[in-house]
Amino acid sequence: GAVVSQHPSWVICKSGTSVKIECRSLDFQATTMFWYRQFPKQSLMLMATSNEGSKATYEQGVEKDKFLINHASLTLSTLTVTSAHPEDSSFYICSAYRGGANVLTFGAGSRLTVL
Amino acid sequence: DAKTTQPTSMDCAEGRAANLPCNHSTISGNEYVYWYRQIHSQGPQYIIHGLKNNETNEMASLIITEDRKSSTLILPHATLRDTAVYYCIVRVTSGTYKYIFGTGTRLKVLA
Numbered sequence: 001g002a003v004v005s006q007h008p009s010w011v012i013c014k015s016g017t018s019v020k021i022e023c024r025s026l027d028f029q030a031t032t033m034f035w036y037r038q039f040p041k042q043s044l045m046l047m048a049t050s051n052e053g054s055k056a057t058y059e060q061g062v063e064k065d066k067f068l069i070n071h072a073s074l075t076l077s078t079l080t081v082t083s084a085h086p087e088d089s090s091f092y093i094c095s096a097y098r099g100g101a102n103v104l105t106f107g108a109g110s111r112l113t114v115l
Numbered sequence: 116d117a118k119t120t121q122p123t124s125m126d127c128a129e130g131r132a133a134n135l136p137c138n139h140s141t142i143s144g145n146e147y148v149y150w151y152r153q154i155h156s157q158g159p160q161y162i163i164h165g166l167k168n169n170e171t172n173e174m175a176s177l178i179i180t181e182d183r184k185s186s187t188l189i190l191p192h193a194t195l196r197d198t199a200v201y202y203c204i205v206r207v208t209s210g211t212y213k214y215i216f217g218t219g220t221r222l223k224v225l226a
Contacts, residue, residue, distance in 0.1 A: 004158075
């Protein structure tokens with residue numbers, strides 16, 4: 001079945017540093033990927049839509065300079081949290097759209113803790 | 116954007132059918148209904164989706180009302196491993212697709 005791999009699964013960093021999270025579709029090509037964040041006991045919040053070869057589209061209220069998204073190939077999208085602060089601590093989840101199946105497949109998520 | 120409304124929580128006895136309702140009264144004609152579930156601290160897992168007709172796969176059945184304003188996800192024989200948060204999503208089509216999550220239903224399957 002279709003698999004989306006996300007790495008790292010958890011990361012701890014110091015305040016002020018940048019963290020990169022990778023999202024890979026392992027056995028299919030994804031022209032569109034989505035990034036979500038989730039706080040404890042809350043639902044997933046869509047952050048941005050990432051299209052291969054073009055700039056990401058950010059949801060209202062999401063700082064594009066804070067959360068840099070790159071979708072350089074049909075199987076890889078990256079989210080970089082720049083100058084991370086404790087309030088950026090969250091569960092970040094990526095997903096990739098499989099056009100043939102008309103389904104969104106999610107990665108396992110990356111838990112970021114900023115000290 | 117089409118919104119969904121789901122009960123906050125439900126309990127179901129193990130081995131019985133779990134029926135999870137979803138209201139999406141503002142759905143447009145070309146918008147699909149998707150169901151995902153999320154087990155604690157994992158990424159959401161796809162269950163099923165549909166447009167107008169009822170759908171069934173190895174995991175569940177999806178019943179969509181004729182006016183498409185609501186749907187029900189049916190897990191025919193719930194097990195303890197089905198305990199999760201279930202999300203009903205209407206996929207928004209505005210240039211590109213967007214999957215907007217609501218608050219979901221926390222299903223607890225009881226032994």
